[in-house]
Amino acid sequence: xxxxxxxxxxxxxxxxxxxxxxxxxxxxxxxxxxxxxxxxxxxxxxxxxxxxxxxxxxxxxxxxxxxxxxxxxxxxxxxxxxxxxxxxxxxxxxxxxxxxxxxxxxxxxxxxxxxxxxxxxxxxxxxxxxxxxxxxxxxxxxxxxxxxxxxxxxxxxxxxxxxxxxxxxxxxxxxxxxxxxxxxxxxxxxxxxxxxxxxxxxxxxxxxxxxxxxxxxxxxxxxxxxxxxxxxxxxxxxxxxxxxxxxxxxxxxxxxxxxxxxxxxxxxxxxxxxxxxxxxxxxxxxxxxxxxxxxxxxxxxxxxxxxxxxxxxxxxxxxxxxxxxxxxxxxxxxxxxxxxx
Amino acid sequence: xxxxxxxxxxxxxxxxxxxxxxxxxxxxxxxxxxxxxxxxxxxxxxxxxxxxxxxxxxxxxxxxxxxxxxxxxxxxxxxxxxxxxxxxxxxxxxxxxxxxxxxxxxxxxxxxxxxxxxxxxxxxxxxxxxxxxxxxxxxxxxxxxxxxxxxxxxxxxxxxxxxxxxxxxxxxxxxxxxxxxxxxxxxxxxxxxxxxxxxxxxxxxxxxxxxxxxxxxxxxxxxxxxxxxxxxxxxxxxxxxxxxxxxxxxxxxxxxxxxxxxxxxxxxxxxxxxxxxxxxxxxxxxxxxxxxxxxxxxxxxxxxxxxxxxxxxxxxxxxxxxxxxxxxxxxxxxxxxxxxxxxxxxxxxxxxxxxxxxxxxxxxxxxxxxxxxxxxxxxxxxxxxxxxxxxxxxxxxxxxxxxxxxxxxxxxxxxxxxxxxxxxxxxxxxxxxxxxxxx
Numbered sequence: 001x002x003x004x005x006x007x008x009x010x011x012x013x014x015x016x017x018x019x020x021x022x023x024x025x026x027x028x029x030x031x032x033x034x035x036x037x038x039x040x041x042x043x044x045x046x047x048x049x050x051x052x053x054x055x056x057x058x059x060x061x062x063x064x065x066x067x068x069x070x071x072x073x074x075x076x077x078x079x080x081x082x083x084x085x086x087x088x089x090x091x092x093x094x095x096x097x098x099x100x101x102x103x104x105x106x107x108x109x110x111x112x113x114x115x116x117x118x119x120x121x122x123x124x125x126x127x128x129x130x131x132x133x134x135x136x137x138x139x140x141x142x143x144x145x146x147x148x149x150x151x152x153x154x155x156x157x158x159x160x161x162x163x164x165x166x167x168x169x170x171x172x173x174x175x176x177x178x179x180x181x182x183x184x185x186x187x188x189x190x191x192x193x194x195x196x197x198x199x200x201x202x203x204x205x206x207x208x209x210x211x212x213x214x215x216x217x218x219x220x221x222x223x224x225x226x227x228x229x230x231x232x233x234x235x236x237x238x239x240x241x242x243x244x245x246x247x248x249x250x251x252x253x254x255x256x257x258x259x260x261x262x263x264x265x266x267x268x269x270x271x272x273x274x275x276x277x278x279x280x281x282x283x284x285x286x287x288x289x290x291x292x293x294x295x296x297x298x299x300x301x302x303x304x305x306x307x308x309x310x311x312x313x314x315x316x317x318x319x320x321x322x323x324x325x326x327x328x329x330x331x332x333x334x335x336x337x338x339x340x341x
Numbered sequence: 342x343x344x345x346x347x348x349x350x351x352x353x354x355x356x357x358x359x360x361x362x363x364x365x366x367x368x369x370x371x372x373x374x375x376x377x378x379x380x381x382x383x384x385x386x387x388x389x390x391x392x393x394x395x396x397x398x399x400x401x402x403x404x405x406x407x408x409x410x411x412x413x414x415x416x417x418x419x420x421x422x423x424x425x426x427x428x429x430x431x432x433x434x435x436x437x438x439x440x441x442x443x444x445x446x447x448x449x450x451x452x453x454x455x456x457x458x459x460x461x462x463x464x465x466x467x468x469x470x471x472x473x474x475x476x477x478x479x480x481x482x483x484x485x486x487x488x489x490x491x492x493x494x495x496x497x498x499x500x501x502x503x504x505x506x507x508x509x510x511x512x513x514x515x516x517x518x519x520x521x522x523x524x525x526x527x528x529x530x531x532x533x534x535x536x537x538x539x540x541x542x543x544x545x546x547x548x549x550x551x552x553x554x555x556x557x558x559x560x561x562x563x564x565x566x567x568x569x570x571x572x573x574x575x576x577x578x579x580x581x582x583x584x585x586x587x588x589x590x591x592x593x594x595x596x597x598x599x600x601x602x603x604x605x606x607x608x609x610x611x612x613x614x615x616x617x618x619x620x621x622x623x624x625x626x627x628x629x630x631x632x633x634x635x636x637x638x639x640x641x642x643x644x645x646x647x648x649x650x651x652x653x654x655x656x657x658x659x660x661x662x663x664x665x666x667x668x669x670x671x672x673x674x675x676x677x678x679x680x681x682x683x684x685x686x687x688x689x690x691x692x693x694x695x696x697x698x699x700x701x702x703x704x705x706x707x708x709x710x711x712x713x714x715x716x717x718x719x720x721x722x723x724x725x726x727x728x729x730x731x732x733x734x735x736x737x738x739x740x741x742x743x744x745x746x747x748x749x750x751x752x753x754x755x756x757x758x759x760x761x762x763x764x765x766x767x768x769x770x771x772x773x774x775x776x777x778x779x780x
Contacts, residue, residue, distance in 0.1 A: 050456045053407065054449035057440060063414055064437035071429020071503075078418025078425070079735035086745045089415055090752060093408040097756060100404035104763050146422070147736050296430045297505040304434055311441045315449075322449055326456060338397070338773075339458050 002301040004276070006069040007291040009308055011271035013065050017058035018129075018167075018267050019174075019260045020319075024048040024055060026175025028095060028122025029168065031115070033194060034179060039332050040187050041115055042103055045341045046334070047182040050326040052099065054319055056092070068304050072294035073278040076146035081132055083152045088128045095121025099341050126171045127164040131155055134163020134209075137217045137270055139282030149283065159216050166209045169202040170266065173243065174259045181252045184329040195255070196247050206240060206266075219273025229272045236265030344739045345731055348420040351746040355412045356716075357709055358753045362406035362760075364708050367481055367526055368533025369399045370474035372564065374467075381467050387556050394772040395537065395557070396470075400455060401763050405756060407448065412749075414440075420742065424723055424733035427503045431496075431512060432487050439483035446476035481529070482522050489518035491724050492715070493586045504727065517586060520579050521715075527572040528711060531673055532704035534565025538680055539701035540768045542694040545687050549771050559684040565677035573670050577633070584634045587725060588643040590718040593656045594663035595630060597644050604630040604642040614656045617646060654720040662713040669707040676700055 027034075027048060035041040067074040078085055094117040102114035138159050141149040148154075176198065179191030210233070213219050223229045239261030246255035274280070278294060281287035295301060334340060342350070373396045380388035414436060417425045425433065453461070454469040461469065496511030497504045506512070541558040544550060583591040591597075596612035596619055597604060605625035613620040628638035635642075645653050680697060683690050723730040 050452040053452055054445065056411075057445045057448045060411060060414060060444060061437065061440040063418075064433070064440040067414075067418065067425065067429050067433030068437035069433075071433050072426050074418050074429060074433065075422035075426035075735075078415060079420075079422035079737055082419050082735070082737050082741050082745075085415060085419055086748070089412055090748060092411060093752065093756070096408035097404055097760075100401060101759060101763065104401075104767075145736065296434070297500075299509070300430045300434050300506045303506075303509055304437060307438055307441060311445075315441070315445045318446075319449060322453060325453070325460060338393070339456060 002298060002305065003291040003295045005305060006065075006295065006301055007271075007275060007278070009305075010062070010065055010069065010278070011268060012312075013058060013062040014271065015264050015267040017055075017062050019263050020055040020058055021052070022126075022171040022260075022263050023174040023178040023256075024052045025122045025126045026168075026171030026173065027179055028118045028175070029126055030172050030176055030194060031119050031122075034176065034187065034190055038111065039335070041111075042335055042341070043183050043187055043330065043332070044179065045099055045102060045118065046330060047179055049099070049341050050322060053096075054322065056096070059092075065304075065308070069296055069301060070278055070289070070291065070294045071296060072146075073289045076142065076289060076294075077136075077279055080140060080142060080146065080148035081155075084128050084132055084155065088125050091121040091124035091128075093121075095125075103341055123168065126168045130164035130167025131160045133167075133270060134160045136279060137163070137213065137219055137274065139217075139280040139288075141283050142279065142281040142287050143283055144287045146287070146289075159212055162205065162209050162212055166202075166205050166266075169198060169205055170259070170263050173198050173202055174256070174263060177243070177247070177252060177256045177259055181256060181327065182329060184331045188329065192247060192250070192252065192255075195259075196244070199244050199247070203240060203244075206236075213273075217273070219270060222273050222275055229269075232265050232269040232272055234265070236262050236269060239263075239265055342739065342743070344737060344742055345734045347739060347742040347746050348734050349730070351420060351742060351749055352416060354746065354749050354753065355409065355416060356712070358749075358757065359406065359409040359413060360708060360712060361705060361757070362402050362409065363481075364529035364532040364704070365402045365536055366399070366406045366477055367529035368531075369395065369402070369536065370470070370477050371530070372533055372537060372561070373399050374470045374474045375560070377467055377470055381463060387553055390553055390772045391557055392470075394553075396454075397767055398536075398540075398764060400451075401760060401767065403451065405760050409753070409756075410444075419745075420735050420737070421723070421733050422735040424728065427728055427733070428490075428724060430503060430505045431490060434506070435483055435487035435490070435512075439480055439487075443476045443480040443483060447473055447480060450476070478526060481526055485522045485525055486513050486518045488715075489515065489521045492521070492719055493517040494724050494727050499727075504724070517582055520575070520582060523575055524572065524579050524711075527568050527575060528704065528708050530568040531565060531572060531677075532708060534561050534568060534677065535673070535697070535700055535704050537561035538565060538677070539698045542687065542697035543768075544771060546691060546694040546698070548688065551688060553772055555684075555687065558680070558687050562677060562680040562684045562687075565673070566681045569670070569673040569677045573674060576667070576670060581634060581636075584642075587719070589645065589648055589653060590659065590714075591634065592643055592645045592647075593654045593659040593718055594714060595642075596656060596660045597630065597642055598646050599644040600641060600647055601644065602631070602641045603628045603639045604634075606630040606633070610660070612656045612660050614653075617650075652721065654718045658713060659718040662710040662717070666707050666710040666714060669703055669710070672700075672703065673707075 027044060031041060031044045035044050098114040098117040098121065102111055135155050141154065143149060173195045176191040176195035180188045239258045242258030243255050243262060246258055276291045277288055278291060279289040373392055376388050376395065377392040379385065380392055450469045450472040454466065454473060457466050457469060490512055493515060495515050496506060496508035498507050537557055538561045541554040541561065544554045545558065596610050598617055605627045606629035607622050608624035608626065609621055610619050611621035631640040631642055632638045634640065645656065676697065679693055683693060687694065719725055721729050721731065723733045
């Protein structure tokens, strides 16, 4: 029972991470298509300003929760995916540091360097997380010792790449809409237009991903068993349609909420389809790691459940407060002085 | 090199580098919070300028500490997966609690503080820097509890082929953990103190903004002296607990080969591990080692030869890092006492100012030496007496780790250089009136 609760919490943490960091990763990746000059690029940085760091802690917490609740899954997942995780790590490091560094020096080469870190450091995590999760949905070639029989190229199979494309597009749309909320004027409008232009591609990739999921994974099997789980793919579909609808109506917050629902629905669909598996093996069903065979002791699971039930709502409460306080639209005048990146 | 050596090299690079930035974050967050509180209470504009100026340096430093911290969490899984699977029940929980209960606050409110000058009430804004200071120190607590468990595993049982938690309170309240926390945070506060003292001294020597830097100097002098004295007194308790928990580490850091009652302390000493003796051993102070380790001049001190060579840590680095760290600690007491006595008009003491400016790197060195003693001295164990480092490494290929280790060295060197450049630039520039105009 505790294992199942922790499986759900594990899914909630990843969902929280993708919904929140999704928009700033997407915005960073789309910067070359949005910002046309130095001031606009600086606005793109500051549009993520008060949020990105708190968002990224959801990843740390999702990783930490995997370590605490399912140590064997954490051990196998992180060592089997060694190279993609190192790429993810370096991308996040360079991206994270670019905020503080970029505008503290005027030399064009300095700024171009950190702008590149922002773009590549945002694009790569979106792509890698998509590729990694699609491969997990499909099953990794893991043996009973938790050793991966393959390499980075093994992960770049059609379904994995489709998952990567799906994440990149989901985040790009999510981030572009965020820009239209957080930045006033022409740059913000460009964000809304880019989101609308990317939307058909997102729709096409999402449909292809669902179809291919039905073919190469058994993510739909759990829905057959518990039909209520169909709410997740339906949420994703409704969110996707809502995104386009609200964009057309210029209802930016609603469009953003809808794209958040798309990401949440898609993640929850995948996680629910995996249950009770955390790391399916495509080589040997006996090597599959599940919420049951990789869980921590009952004592640890119950202590950690207490910690999660107390602190996660508190985190959500103060992060909601931060969004309410800092969601106001900015323009170039807000970059004067020293209280902006 | 094999996977084990490469993974150890990578872990050392990533951890040392991370810990160049963390101590300043821990200490300077509190100092900046104190400065802002003084401004809030007195309305003295100098304190506002101090908050802005030291706060900017704090943020430039903070950024690298945060991003390099992610590496540490990931590395347990990527490079030490057998360790992770074995201890996740305990160690993983502590890391997860750190993220959920502390790191979230720190990362969220650092942005609230930086972006909130015009958006929040003065009181709420002041609260945000205190939350950052509190949460970063709370983070340190959880991380150090986790490390202390590797040094002194308690509250567990070996079951199902792994270490399983049996007593959570024993893990988080064991004296080893509390002492390690106090000692590490003490070192961090000394680091921040010398950072503020040294930069202030540099400006005072040039007669820049006298009133501003005198105030910074006086605050940091009192702070640094306080924590330097506490650190020496408290550090002694750490050595004492090692006598009970990790006698082999204690023997290695004192280069004590033979078990001996009434052991002397040799002021001059150089260990020779190959021949299991000290090649230099002079100026013994009779019975001092026994007295310091056990409060009894005749107590028995265990020697390295009690355990097989395979169970001993590398003696020379353990011994040297301990001696150098202790030596530096006394330098810190002396220099901060000097600064404290001259805090009213420090600009008149040119020699002191010059020495203080040059002293900025010393606490950094002491921090790294302390970790060397702690981690190298724990070898060959990853969990003392329970799991060997050699059994902890991931089943990954050497080429993968070689590539990532080189990448860490390159990327971290560049990041370190860029960050040092910015810190130096903004430290030299001094406070800017503009900063305060934009409150």
